[in-house]
Each structure stands twice: as structure tokens, then as C-alpha cells.
Amino acid sequence: MLDLTGKKAIVTGIANNRSIAWGIAQQLHKAGANLGITYLPDEKGKMEKKVAELVEPLNPSLFLPCDVQNDEQVKSTFEEIQQKWGKLDILIHCLAFASKDDLTGDFSNTSRSGFNLAMEVSTYSLVQLAGIAKPLMTEGGSIVTLSYLGGVRAIPNYNVMGVAKAGLEACVRYLAAEMGSANIRVNAISAGPIRTLASSAVGGILDMIHHVEKVAPLKRTVTQLEVGNAAAFLCSDLSSGITGQVLYVDAGYEIMGM
Numbered sequence: 001m002l003d004l005t006g007k008k009a010i011v012t013g014i015a016n017n018r019s020i021a022w023g024i025a026q027q028l029h030k031a032g033a034n035l036g037i038t039y040l041p042d043e044k045g046k047m048e049k050k051v052a053e054l055v056e057p058l059n060p061s062l063f064l065p066c067d068v069q070n071d072e073q074v075k076s077t078f079e080e081i082q083q084k085w086g087k088l089d090i091l092i093h094c095l096a097f098a099s100k101d102d103l104t105g106d107f108s109n110t111s112r113s114g115f116n117l118a119m120e121v122s123t124y125s126l127v128q129l130a131g132i133a134k135p136l137m138t139e140g141g142s143i144v145t146l147s148y149l150g151g152v153r154a155i156p157n158y159n160v161m162g163v164a165k166a167g168l169e170a171c172v173r174y175l176a177a178e179m180g181s182a183n184i185r186v187n188a189i190s191a192g193p194i195r196t197l198a199s200s201a202v203g204g205i206l207d208m209i210h211h212v213e214k215v216a217p218l219k220r221t222v223t224q225l226e227v228g229n230a231a232a233f234l235c236s237d238l239s240s241g242i243t244g245q246v247l248y249v250d251a252g253y254e255i256m257g258m
């Protein structure tokens with residue numbers, strides 16, 4: 001049985017009720033996990049308020065700011081996790097960012113700064129958060145990140161984010177190889193396209209979704225909760241033999257040739 005009772009889980013990347021991280025948080029909560037939620041703070045505190053209201057029904061025991069571009073903040077957030085919880089079992093890395101200009105048109109137009117920004121926020125942040133979470137995972141643990149097919153295939157407009165996801169999937173393998181001896185498993189879910197704040201920045205996202213609805217074996221796209229179910233599985237003992245993998249949760253689209 002899938003049971004996360006007593007597990008302490010940090011979920012990053014909730015921006016609103018469309019966020020994939022929101023689907024994951026709900027399913028981890030349903031499976032009994034004790035949640036800590038992090039959010040990306042803004043100057044006016046709007047995001048903090050919005051995310052706090054959304055997650056309230058899940059009763060998180062920690063609610064902390066975590067901008068992965070701010071090393072000091074990441075450090076103090078994980079110090080607080082250490083102080084309040086003493087250990088960590090689950091880390092959900094569910095965040096990415098690239099400039100909208102770099103998610104449309106010719107890939108060869110990507111600027112150095114745009115390339116670096118996408119890699120820093122979307123790829124390096126997994127290494128950063130896994131590294132700081134590792135000493136807290138004293139009883140083993142599970143780290144799950146979110147990828148997309150654009151990391152292994154050339155998908156129109158996905159451009160620099162495809163390169164970031166290719167890097168992310170490689171990071172999953174290197175982190176899994178390093179952390180396995182501490183019984184920390186690291187896996188990625190490659191989700192099919194879902195309408196969210198982040199995906200709305202990708203040129204032609206609605207066409208991508210309609211294409212998947214036509215071509216995928218299940219003739220539909222997936223929901224945030226379906227991704228959440230897969231994440232709960234990857235965080236549970238039911239997946240104890242699985243690490244370093246990319247699990248496709250995409251209604252089967254990835255297997256199709258045409």
C-alpha cells in the first residue's frame with residue numbers, strides 16, 4: 001500500500017492551483033506525508049499570500065521562502081527545516097524558468113544571459129537543493145524532479161528549456177549515482193504538456209496539447225493529480241528499487257513515432 005505517513009516532504013514550485021507542484025502536494029498529503037511548502041517570494045508578498053491560502057487545507061507544518069537564485073535564502077530555509085524537523089525524507093523539485101523571448105522562434109538566437117538563466121534556475125537548482133538536502137536525509141530519502149520530452153527531442157519553441165531539461169536528466173543520473181549509498185533515490189517525472197503559468201510562456205503550447213490529445217495512446221493529456229500520483233509512488237517504499245530514472249507520465253505520447 002502506498003503510505004507516506006510520518007514522512008517529511010518539502011514541495012517547491014507551487015505558484016497557483018494549476019501548478020504541477022500543487023497536484024503533487026495534494027497527493028503526498030493524501031498519502032499521509034507531513035508537508036513543508038516553499039514559495040518564490042516577491043517584493044509585495046503577493047505570492048506568499050496566494051500560496052499560503054491555497055495550501056492551507058493541506059496543513060503544512062512549514063511554509064518558507066525559497067528563491068533558488070538567492071543562496072542565503074536557500075541556506076536559511078534549509079537551516080529552518082533542520083531545526084524544526086531534524087530530518088527530511090522527500091524533496092520535490094518542481095520549478096523552472098526561462099525568459100519568454102527564449103521560448104519562441106529560432107533556438108540559435110538564444111543569448112548567453114538567457115541560456116545561463118534557464119540553466120541556473122531550471123537545472124543547477126536541482127544540484128543545489130539536492131546537495132543541501134542530502135545531510136538532512138539521514139534515514140535515506142527520495143528526490144523527484146520534473147522534466148519534459150523536449151529534453152530528448154527537438155520540440156518547436158521549447159528551445160533553451162529543452163537543453164535545460166537534458167541537463168536536468170543528466171543531473172538526476174549523477175545525483176542518483178552519488179547518493180545511492182546513503183539510500184537516497186533521485187528520479188525525474190517527464191510529464192506531458194499541461195496548461196500552467198510556466199507552460200503558457202512556451203510558444204504554441206495549446207497546439208502541443210491538442211497534438212498530444214490526438215496522438216497519445218490514451219487520446220488525452222495528463223492532469224496535475226496524475227503526475228502527483230506518480231510522484232507519491234516515487235517517494236514511497238513501493239519504488240524502493242528505482243533510482244536515476246525518468247518516468248514518463250504523458251498518456252503514452254513518448255512511445256509514438258507519428
Ligand SMILES: NC(=O)c1ccc[n+]([C@@H]2O[C@H](COP(=O)([O-])OP(=O)(O)OC[C@H]3O[C@@H](n4cnc5c(N)ncnc54)[C@H](O)[C@@H]3O)[C@@H](O)[C@H]2O)c1
Pocket residue numbers: 012013014015016018019020021039040066067068069094095096097121146147148149190191192193194195196197198199
Ligand atoms: N506544464 C507543463 O506542460 C510541464 C510539462 C513537463 C514538465 N514541466 C515542469 O514542471 C515544473 C513545474 O512547472 P509548472 O508547469 O507546474 O508551472 P508553474 O509556473 O506552476 O511552476 C513553476 C514554478 O517555478 C517557480 N520558480 C521560478 N523561478 C524560481 C526561482 N528562482 N526560485 C524558486 N522557484 C522558482 C515558480 O514560482 C513556480 O512556482 C517545471 O520544472 C516545468 O518545466 C511542466
